[in-house]
Amino acid sequence: MLDLTQLRSFVAVEQMGSFTLAAERLGLGQSTVSQHVQRLETSLGRRLLARDTHKVVLTGDGEALLSHARLMLSIEGQVQSLFKESSLRGRLRLGVSEDFVTSQLPAVLEDFVRSHPSVDLELTVALSGALYEMQDNGEIDLVLAKRRLGDARGRLVYREPLVWLARDPDHVLAQAPLPLIAFPPPSVTRSIALEALSRMQVPWRIVCTCGSLSGLTAAARAGMGVLVQPRSMAPSGLKEIGTARLPLLEDVEFVLVPRKGADQALVSALSEDILGKVRGLRSGAQK
Incomplete structure (x- = not known):
């Protein structure tokens, strides 16, 4: 046995x-x-x-x-x-930002689901801004998403630099205005990218908009334009463009935001699992 x-x-x-x-x-x-x-x-x-x-x-x-x-x-x-x-019982509605799902979510959730089989976990994947709106409407109990620097909401999980990415940087940078691949509003990364370009007076145009990271990645791998993502979540096949060629981007923070009135025992248990697992994965990636 x-x-x-x-x-x-x-x-x-x-x-x-x-x-x-x-x-x-x-x-x-x-x-x-x-x-x-x-x-x-x-x-x-x-x-x-x-x-x-x-x-x-x-x-x-x-x-x-x-x-x-x-x-x-x-x-x-x-x-x-x-x-x-x-043992924990009940329903917990979790909202996770689109870009986090493809990189770290399976490892984050696996142990929780196994350890708490009596918890009915409902998962919603969307843009960070949309998740916060849904939470304000009482539709989500716990959000794992991005916030901008200076935003006080939620409990910090980790801070991450944003980077410009392209299949062929020389090719896309030779185009004017700069072709951008971006999530639709409300998108934290989109807002940061557009503000950075505006500050440096870099002309731009949106060549692809998609609510799915897989769709944006496909467009970037096809050479359509420049994509902005957290550095640790950069899709394979794309090259980072340094700040000597495009403006420095503001960092983002990934946070856990509980809804007031949600089951605190369930929220606390999942939050601690997420914090421990994500920080462990990031520590391992940095070694």
Whole structure:
């Protein structure tokens, strides 16, 4: 029979991409996590993890095991929840900004859903400005989105520089006015980009507007124009354009904003999970 403790360490290493970060997240020593994975590999007679130049990655057998490991841990969480008097229950409506979804959301939510199977989590993905409007209307309990510097709303998760991106910077910069690829209003990144260009009197035109980051990325990869994104969320295939060629962009802050009147126990539990996971992922990316 497979050991759930060993499976938990295996899944944590896959999520964090590092034995060290997995150990920190589980509250264990790195050697203990390594032993768990080694014993799991021995019991299965297969190698599950391999180390590349940047992080620990799954082997083919590890990928085959991962979904089953997650399912077993999920079942364990459901059983424990049935017999835990203090288990969380209820509905929590979470709103997440479009650009955060493709980069970090799956890892952020996986543990919460597994640990709190009695919580009905509803997810809304939209632009930051739209999410705040929905929250003001009572439609969302907790927002994870961007705010501009100087905005006091919410609890800071991390601060991030915005950067200009293009497939071929020389080509797009040779065009006048500057072709821009942007989210529609209300968009924090759009507002910051247009204000920066206006301050430096750089003429611009919008060549692509889309509410989906995948659509904007496709346009940028096609060479249509310049895209603005947080640096850590820059899509592959695009090059950063330095401030010697385009104006310096204001940083943005990712924050958690709870709705007044929302279930504080649910909001607090998910907020702490998000804070811990996001900061752990960013710490690992910077090492």
